[in-house]
Amino acid sequence: MRTCVPADGMQAVCCPPAGDLPLSAALLPAGRPAPFHARHLPKAPVVMALRSDLRFTRLVLKNWRNFGLCALDLAPRAFLVGPNASGKSNLLDVFRFLHDVVATGGGLQAALARRGGVSALRALHARRDSEIRIVATIGTDADRALWRYELGFRGTKNEAATITTERVTRGGTLILDRPGAEDLDDPRRLTQTHLEQISTNRGFRELVDFLASTEYLHVVPQLIRDPDRLTSRHGSMFGTDLIERIAETKGRTQQSRLDRITKALQVAVPQIENIDLQQDARGLWHIRAKYQHWRPQGAWQTEESFSDGTLRLLGLLWALQEPGGPLLLEEPELSLHPAVVRRLPALFARAQRGRGRQIIVTTHSEALLADEGIGLDEVFLLRPQQEGTEVVAANEMAEVRALLDGGVSLGEAVLPRVAPARPEQLSLLDL
């Protein structure tokens, strides 16, 4: 089955060392997850506890950015592949959008404003039907459709967006269905979701807390190295508060996580002997690594001297150990050697063993897709079409299965199917 669904389907969705790199072995989960703690800008609401096995199980989109109409059935781990500008980051942005709607200081209008308004969000292909609609199903392995949230809205450049549909379903029972009589009586009510209001979301706080727990991470090494990183206009999603997050984690938890990170980093950077934290005179925390050196004592260096790959891997390893909701990772392969990248899927799988944090990844990397344990239902191909980007799960492509049976790696089988049509044109340009 193709993942694109008919319009009425929207209503129907209910439910370099020689040996193997011990990268995944270094990240052994330790015990049960601690109380949830979201760290975002804007801040997520305070959440006391969230069951760790909740995840997005299905997502249906209409007119969202590049996408006309598409649906994805999501496993605990997912890999999005596609050519540049096909919408991989825009797909991740749906989860960030839902987070922003429920975040403290957020809300629907703020989440839209941050994205340039409805007209900037709406797919260019949406000519007749201008409504944007998101249907997210959230559940566990045992009950894939525990919650279902449906949000439709439309708007123009000069007006606040208006909600056309807001529905919450729990276990198949509809517990919120808007617009209702009160909305018709006071249409301004339709500029806010019930999701974002404490006075109206009491019956589905678990859903709200789950959406708030989503974390997007795209570590930008230059921002971590910046001594003014904490006053940066860039949010924590770029890793600007990474070192502070580590510093805030106290005692044995911090030490055991840093020990695992040291072990994992040593795989990629064998010269690293040890990692610790140090506060400078201004109160700013720094992460330090001791490198083996020709001097007998070795040499300590702070994050300002770390390589891009070291910082990226560090950010990734920390995030994988933090408790929380879905983790959205943008091209985790960046700056890393392919031998390290090849082990990332196993690292994700192992990290998920204890705490069940869903991981959704965008990638262009053949090395990352080389892991023979990656399920075809975990890989989604984004292919731009006339009517918007089409999303196809790799398990729906018979030729991909045939290639794998013939001994071809998953990356080699899948990436040419999402490659630009005429890459050779690039080499013909006179610059």
Next chain:
Amino acid sequence: MSGVLTPVTIVCEGAVDRNVLVRVLETRGLPIGPVHETGGKARLDRQLAGYVAAARFGPWVVQRDLDADADCAPALVARLVPVRVAGINLIVPVRQTESWLLADRAAFAAFLGLAAAAMPEDPEALADAKAEVVRLAGRSRRRAIREGMVPSVGSGRKVGREYGGLLAEFVAGSWDPDRAVSGGARSLAKFLERIERFRRFGHWSTPASG
């Protein structure tokens, strides 16, 4: 042979093969050079001519599963490398590298959380040793083994999400090549003989272990 041995370059299909080859060479004290992990036999076969050419400059070990691609290892070797090249040692596990793990019966059974009696008598007689490992993992008493090594419904793959990682643990921690030879890994025995020859004379004698 006196003097320092030249590091051996490894070519292998995947992560499990890599770990097994490295472990074998390490137990025999051979220094290990670059490792080419091809991500499947299709690319390995395509690039074989390059490996053969490069093997003029140093020792290479190339692992390629027999699978169902020939009746026996020598037939596959003759097809893939028709002309002998002294520097290259083409290893053809019969029929997959996993048979070498299965052949270390007691240790592998303990790792999988099964009785040794559950292990196959002659792992090299199996048509698909990898499938046998996955089948056995599905009967494991250990949840991590069952959930990590067996593919989930809808995966469309032959192995589970942690197959490579968990087998890496076993290979590094428990697997013993000599016990595997005693347990019926005949293609591994040929590899070990060849390594012994390399240690003594500095070359692999023939291009293949088959």
